[in-house]
Amino acid sequence: MATLSDVARRAGVSPATASRVINGSSKPVTDELRERVLAAVAELQYVPNAHAQLLARSHRSAVGVIVHDVSDPYFAEITRGLQRVATDQGRLLMICNSYRDPDRELEYVELLRGHQVAALILAGSGYHDDAFTRQLNEKLAAYEATGGRVAVIGRHEHSGDAVMPDNRTGGYLAGRELCGLGHRAIGVVAGPRILTTTTDRLAGLRQALAEQGHDLPERRIRYAEFDRDGGAEAAARLLDADPELTAIMALNDSMAIGALATLRARSLAVPHRVSVVGFDDMPIARDVTPALTTVRLPLVDMGVRAMSLVLGAPAPAPRVEVLPAELIRRDTAGPAPDARRDTAGSAPRARRGDTAL
Amino acid sequence: MATLSDVARRAGVSPATASRVINGSSKPVTDELRERVLAAVAELQYVPNAHAQLLARSHRSAVGVIVHDVSDPYFAEITRGLQRVATDQGRLLMICNSYRDPDRELEYVELLRGHQVAALILAGSGYHDDAFTRQLNEKLAAYEATGGRVAVIGRHEHSGDAVMPDNRTGGYLAGRELCGLGHRAIGVVAGPRILTTTTDRLAGLRQALAEQGHDLPERRIRYAEFDRDGGAEAAARLLDADPELTAIMALNDSMAIGALATLRARSLAVPHRVSVVGFDDMPIARDVTPALTTVRLPLVDMGVRAMSLVLGAPAPAPRVEVLPAELIRRDTAGPAPDARRDTAGSAPRARRGDTAL
DNA sequence: TACCGCAGAGAAAGCCCTTTCCCGCAGGGA
DNA sequence: TCCCTGCGGGAAAGGGCTTTCTCTGCGGTA
Missing domain, CATH: 1.10.260.40 (lambda repressor-like DNA-binding domains)
Structure with a gap:
């Protein structure tokens, strides 16, 4: 050279x-x-x-990003938001996939620190793991002590700047919707127990059910990987244990799509026999058939906010921006089969406009 | 620090x-x-x-990768293959998105060269643009002259090592399938004209039709962005111009999904009224309804091969590995409406096993 | 006892840039 | 004519690390 x-x-x-x-x-x-x-x-x-x-040169310009997996649409959307702001400011992004491995996450913090990034953004659920959380916080604190900026997306265990999707309210909205449609036997296809995202969404759901006087027993919850195959598998286990379920709440859209595959394989009509609600509103949600009813999170905006926090002026106290969740009604959630008798003859809800093109 | x-x-x-x-x-x-x-x-x-x-340190270890967009499932799969080999050999990957912008591609070659990567992999279609091709080849040659290794995936304009999906045969297989099902009025939802992938796939399709004595007039082809919305839009234009179409060939799965959305919005039954065939077999293809008939490319394997070429011993002459395309029959391609009369009463093809879970 | 060899540690020479500091020179004002 | 100023250019000092080379002191052999 x-x-x-x-x-x-x-x-x-x-x-x-x-x-x-x-x-x-x-x-x-x-x-x-x-x-x-x-x-x-x-x-x-x-x-x-x-x-x-x-x-x-003395000044550092690149920004490090640690996500679970960029090819997962959830993170792809967030990354799009991060990228947009970074590009505007002429920053290079270094993106690392932790594949939900806490140790790898720790390693990447070091790696990025070694690469002299000006800021660090961690996106994706935190872990219920105190030892890990402590280690991570130590590393982040050490990094911040040398002038590095840090922001997290969707994890509350870090004490610095954070962008938080309102997972709990999202779970609540989904639960209220299903209750409102008359569902009582609701199964949950959940992500790994160790993720705070799982427990937050579950807590909201549980609260909605509780308000209607229902509970959510553990036997109606199946934990699996947060992806399509995990959802398919968890839905199958759920239905095996309790064939009378009338609704499945999937804790993210990928799992919901897996659950839909299981229902299709078992010829259980959606939503007539079983309703399904997803979470995240990834782009593909509107393209599956029936189109997926889900909880929308402003993913791109979450990325935009996080990058803005980290590239903007530092604040004296940690800032937390909570972004709202919103229920998107499409075609996979309908009245519970027994409730349907009450509204006999009413056709399944017409296809929503937002699914066309 | x-x-x-x-x-x-x-x-x-x-x-x-x-x-x-x-x-x-x-x-x-x-x-x-x-x-x-x-x-x-x-x-x-x-x-x-x-x-x-x-x-x-003198020895360089990282490998640079330029793709169109990692969050596009096509590239996500390829990247998975690249990553697998790289990780095995303890190599760090630097991944850059060109977003199909040739200039950005050139810039990234420089950037990665500047970052002293040991090898460079360019994945994704080439461009019908001689000036660009020449510039890129110059840059790559300069890089190789200093000991850098280069491999390309899916672009034939570079003279070095290459992994080539057999796009042409893939197009041919899809065309033969549709002809075999009795379709004559076939519309094509194509990616940008400037991409060699588009023209290669189109050429195979055209050949299959020609063998049956049919041709493929330009008015039956619509070029758009290689994504979901592009597919939706192109399908709409196609149907507006020629409402009698009985089949749509989409040049990738994302576009096929967009086309399905258009058909759904217009209440045109798939495959009874219109058949659809996609290309690539991205993971989501089996989860849309009806499940997408498509042409499978060994995407992960393409990544594995390319990385192996580049990390293995250099060859005296450029190597080209052509990887086969394979038709995956699912549920979006059926007999043409008028052909159906001949096989009256035959139920639409039963759902294929590979869609269940 | 004299010498050799080697283990273990440090000194210092890069690796390739950026940037401060300094120098020479030409032009302008007194 | 002399001095000051300012412009254009180069010398050289880092920046933080790796690695070769060198040095010291010890144990072992003749």
Whole structure:
């Protein structure tokens, strides 16, 4: 690889001058030298060594992001929001997938710190794991102590700036909807127990049921991976144990899609025999058939906010922005089969407009 | 941030010794000093400056990847394959999204070169744009001249190692299937004209139709963005122009899903009134209803191969690995409405097993 | 006892840039 | 004519790490 001094030598100038030309320094350089340098750069196909630059320059510019999995639509949307703000400010993003492995998360914090990122954003559920939480907080504190900025999305265990989707209210809205439709035998297809997202959403759901005088026994909950196959599997276990279920609440949309696959395989009509409600409103939710009734989270906005927090002026006290959840009624949630008798003859709810195109 | 010499000072050793302990150098260090260094590292929460390390070390280890968009399932799958091999070999991946912008692609090649990556992988369709192709090849050649390794996935314009999905045969298989089902009025929902993937798939399709004595007039093709909304829009334009279409070939699954949305909005039954065939077999294809008939590409394997090429021993001559496409029959392609009369009474094809769970 | 070899530690030379500091020179004012 | 100013350029000092080279002191052999 050609180096700066190769360029300087070829142009017959000092490395200092070459550097100034290449970086558009404010220090003036005569046109003749400038041209010679530029010509040398082109001839040698010179590209500055980014590591040497970052070492020599003092200011840090890149931002590190740790998500569970960018290819998961939930994180893809959040990342889109992060990216938008970062790009506007000319920041490079380093994105790392933890695949929900706490140890890997810790490692990535170190890695990104080592890469001298100006800020760090952790997105995705926290863990019910005190030892881990403590370690993470220590590492983040150490990072912040050296001037690094930190924000988290969707995890309350960190004491700094945070953007929090209102998971609990989301669960509540879904629960209220299902209760309102007359469902009593509601099964829950849940993500891993250890995730705070799981327990928060569950808590909201439980509260909604409690308000109607119902409870949510553990036997009506199945914990599995937070993805399509996990949802399919959990739904199957749920139905095996309790064939009379009239509704399934899936704690995210991927799981809901898996649950729909299970119901289809068992020829249980949705929503006539079993209703399904998802969570997150990922883009694909409107494209499955029937279109998925779900709880929308402003995912892109969550990313935008988090990046803005971290790139904006630091605050004296930690800021927490709670973003609202919203119920999106589509076609997978209908009246409970026995409740339907009361409203006999009423056709299943017409397809919602937002599913067309 | 604490530096290595901070650690050394605190441990009462030289930076050289500290470095040796921290990196597990083969040079022996007495246990006592080792412990002192480790203690200092822990107390200072020391993390080595990655840029300084990369600058000081001679060997390059990271691998750069340029894709159109990782959050697109097509690339997410490929990336999964890349990641698998890279992780096995302890390589870090730097992934960049070009968002199908050739200029950005060029910039990223420079960026990654600047970051001293050991290899570069470009995934995703090439462009029908000679100026761009020439520039890219120049840059890649310059990079290879300095010892960098390069592989491309799905683009034939680069002269080096390549992994090529058999887009043309895939198009051919889809075309033969539709012809076999009696379709003659076939519309195509195509990606951007400028992408070689579009033209390759189209060429295969055209060939299949030609073998049956049919042609594919331009008025039956609509070009749009290679995503869900592009597919929805193109399908709408296609149906507006020619309401008698009995089949739609979408040049990727995202577009197929958009086309299904349009058909649903217009109450055109799939596959009874209109058949749809997609391309790629992304994971979601089996979960839409009806499940999508499509052409499968071994996406993960493509990633695995490309990374293996680039991390393995260099070959004297460029290698091209062509990976086969395979037709996956599910539920969106059925007999053409007029052909159906011939097989009157035959129920629509039973749901394929692979859609259950 | 003299010498050799080696283990274990440190000194110092890079790796490739950026940027401050300094120098020479030409032009303008006194 | 002399001095000051300011412009354009180069020298050199880092930035934080790795690694080679060098040095010291010890045990072992002849």
